[in-house]
Amino acid sequence: MPSKKIEDLIRPDVWDIKEYIPIEPPEVLGKAHGMAPERIIKLDGNENPYGPSPRVAEALARCQSFPFYPDPGQQELRRLIQGYIGIDARYIFGGSGSDEIIDLILRATISPGDKIIDCPPTFGMYRFSTEVCGGGVVDVPRDDRYQIDLERVLEVIDDRTKIIFLASPNNPTGTLMPLEIVPELLKTGLLVVLDEAYYEFSGKTMIHEALQHENLIVLRTFSKWAGLAGLRVGYGVMQESISRHLWKIKPPYNVNVAALEAVQATLSDIPYLRTNVEKIKAERERMYSALEDLDFLKPFPSEANFVFCLLTRGRGLAVRDALREKGIFVRYFETPLTRNAIRISVGRPEDTDAVMRALQDIGKEL
């Protein structure tokens, strides 16, 4: 038998895939940067600074289900989500984070050579998961205000285009999409994936439209408003003509037992979580105003739990690094499409105070 080099077994297109740059948890950041994890001010992942409902830890401590595989049909999970969003459980599909649902949608639709439309700057997983499937990404950059260029989106569609991905509010810009755009896109007959990961901060949704349109999928997550990013649970609302294929191809036990317990505890404590969402929104506005006063940043109004700032002086990477030296972690962007920017997640008031003090100092050195 001719012996093969291990590299030859890897798909040629996988060789070329650029890895997604993920964020890391405090313990890993602490180790990498020689800091105690509890000293880190983590404003890089749009996570919830107040964490989950205290009922989550109590429920996990009591849970007796850990030795058993979770329900592959997610019946209890979907029943609970039905109660939260007021949409029948048969339209609900759960995932290990909405990341997994993005991946499954693409795996069910994209053959090598098929394409998606992406509107950068936006969430990187749409591009990444498409490339993993051997699909192509057609970029339609957002305009100066980071809004969708609808005309251009309609122009670039061809017979290999399958999906249009839209996030509203958009990550990293925090921009809400005018909802009138969606009906125009639905008319194309392509699959429209509307990602509402930050819905609870914006209050604007089209989730009920997914019941009227077979080609609309709306995604939500428990990672942001409910503080469950570490337990990985998201969901999609879509019609059964699509979901039946996702049910077939999903890993059977994709939403784990702890995640289900956590969702149950979360949804029994919605007023507590809403109070935290309101605190985050108020803090977002306070941080936005303070950022406006800095002479080297131009913050964009945000409907999510982060603020995107273009730099008018200096470089995003340099500001990210200078903040990191002070134990403050943010995300930076430096591509032609994102321009030169940083994104700061909204933390507690003391986190805003720390990041503002640090930015004032850094601004003097730029």
Ligand SMILES: Cc1ncc(COP(=O)(O)O)c(C=O)c1O
């Ligand atoms: C727009 C958007 N969609 C989806 C996700 C991923 O969410 P999840 O934690 O549910 O996978 C994120 C996380 O940053 C996001 O910003």
